[in-house]
Amino acid sequence: MLPTLIKTVENAAMPELEGFQCHTCGKWHEGLPLDYAYDAPDYWSESLRSDADSFLNADFCVIKNKDFFVRCLIEIPIIGRHEFFRWGVWSTLSKTNFDRLVDLWDNPKLLDEPAYFGWLSNSINLYPETLNLKTNVHSRNIGERPYLVLEPTDHPLSIEQRSGMMPQRVREIAERSLHR
Ligand SMILES: [Zn+2]
Known part of the structure; x- marks a missing residue:
């Protein structure tokens, strides 16, 4: 599954993020995307749309009333x-935990909830396998x-979350996503 590009940030005060000279096509691309998202867990397939025990919003x-997922963000600091x-x-x-989260979704008590354990359910193809981190x-x-918050391991995604990524890495991800 491939991520959808959510939005492009253009910020004149951040020259390195306002656009980039592409190493793949050689052109200047306006803006540098900072958000990429998957519309569904990798386990989802469109054939589940007709299944009464499955849904996706x-x-x-929920898949087969057996597997439960929530959409989240992995936030990675950009160094500097x-x-x-x-x-x-x-x-x-x-x-x-899924039922609790759904119940509390519109409730301020949500903030008092402890963190819930989960398994990462997308394979982000710019890293070694990320499924089930x-x-x-x-x-x-x-x-x-x-x-x-990923378990602190030596997986590159976990390291990036702890240590941040250089702006060049953001550019590299944009190049690979634009020209896949
Ligand atoms: Zn390009």
């Missing part, structure tokens, strides 16, 4: 910048997507 997914780079990805939840799902204010 912008925030939640105030912005974050963000992967919109899905995490599994236990049925208990261990994560914790942290709730935020109502209307804001939960964020994921």
Whole structure:
């Protein structure tokens, strides 16, 4: 599954992020995307649309009333910048935690919830396999997507989340996404 480009940030005060000279096609691309997202967990398939025990919307997914997922963000600091780079990805939840999250979705008590354990449910093809990395799902204010904190391991994505990525890496991801 390939991520959808969410938005492009153009910021004149951040010259390195306002656009980039592409190493692949040689042209100048306006803006540098900082957000990429997956519309569904990798386990989803369109054939499940007709299944009564499965559903997918912008925030939640259930497969066969057995597997439960929430859409989250992995936020990665960009070194030397105030912005974050963000992967919109899905995490599994236990049925208990899924039901709690759905119940509290519009409730300020959501902020008091502990982090929920989950397994990362997208394979981000710019890293070694990311499917089933261990994560914790942290709730935020109502209307804001939960964020994921990956288990601190030596997986490159986990290292990036802890240490941040250079602006050049953001550019490299944009080049690879634009010309895949
Ligand atoms: Zn290009």
